[in-house]
Amino acid sequence: MHKIVLASNNAGKVKEFNRLLEPLGWIVIPQGELGVSEAEEPHGTFIENALAKARHAALATGLPALADDSGICVHALGGKPGVLSARFAGEPKSDAGNNQKLIAELAGQPDRRAYYYAALVLVRHADDPQPLIADGICAGEIVDEPRGDGGFGYDPHFWLPAFGKTVAEISTEDKSAISHRGKAIRALVAKLQEAGL
Numbered sequence: 001m002h003k004i005v006l007a008s009n010n011a012g013k014v015k016e017f018n019r020l021l022e023p024l025g026w027i028v029i030p031q032g033e034l035g036v037s038e039a040e041e042p043h044g045t046f047i048e049n050a051l052a053k054a055r056h057a058a059l060a061t062g063l064p065a066l067a068d069d070s071g072i073c074v075h076a077l078g079g080k081p082g083v084l085s086a087r088f089a090g091e092p093k094s095d096a097g098n099n100q101k102l103i104a105e106l107a108g109q110p111d112r113r114a115y116y117y118a119a120l121v122l123v124r125h126a127d128d129p130q131p132l133i134a135d136g137i138c139a140g141e142i143v144d145e146p147r148g149d150g151g152f153g154y155d156p157h158f159w160l161p162a163f164g165k166t167v168a169e170i171s172t173e174d175k176s177a178i179s180h181r182g183k184a185i186r187a188l189v190a191k192l193q194e195a196g197l
């Protein structure tokens, strides 16, 4: 059960999941290493897309699969880019383009509140009737000037008032402790333990 395929092609996520799960004795294999293609993400909710990604990787590999669908939800933009965060600035996916578009859309906007959200789904096999589900939220504010070179995605623009830093400036340990993904993975592991899996 603890040898799983990670249903993600995002190198930043892969690093974070390795850090979070390897200390627990999990063997986490990124789907790219097993030749799994990128799944479609056709749905309007994070949870549905995470389930689709997990089933896709489990079907292709025959292994249990863990997927993460995540994004940034900005209050002044009515929750956008949300589920479309990875492709906010169009195809091909580009962190730089997405960040530029985010800052442009918030020009002159005093309300800077935003949160990261991650939905995780673990399936034991492709048609698992009881996927395990967990999620997590990390609140912050969008800043125009990028700061720091850690993390990935929107992190250089995601300000954490409690740290006086962006997510790209805090340590990986601190990011694991406070991030949407860190919270979600701890909740998922707790559920697995409760279920005796």
Ligand SMILES: O=c1nc[nH]c2c1ncn2[C@H]1C[C@H](O)[C@@H](COP(=O)(O)OP(=O)(O)OP(=O)(O)O)O1
Pocket: 007, 008, 009, 010, 013, 038, 041, 068, 069, 070, 071, 072, 085, 086, 087, 098, 116, 151, 152, 153, 154, 155, 179, 181
């Ligand atoms: O901790 C984070 N720090 C910064 N940015 C983040 C974070 N977590 C999610 N994000 C952003 C990146 C991407 O723009 C979108 C996820 O999109 P999402 O479709 O879930 O991932 P993806 O396409 O990059 O890889 P994959 O689907 O193969 O897992 O939200």
Ligand SMILES: [Mg+2]
Pocket: 041, 086
């Ligand atoms: Mg994606």
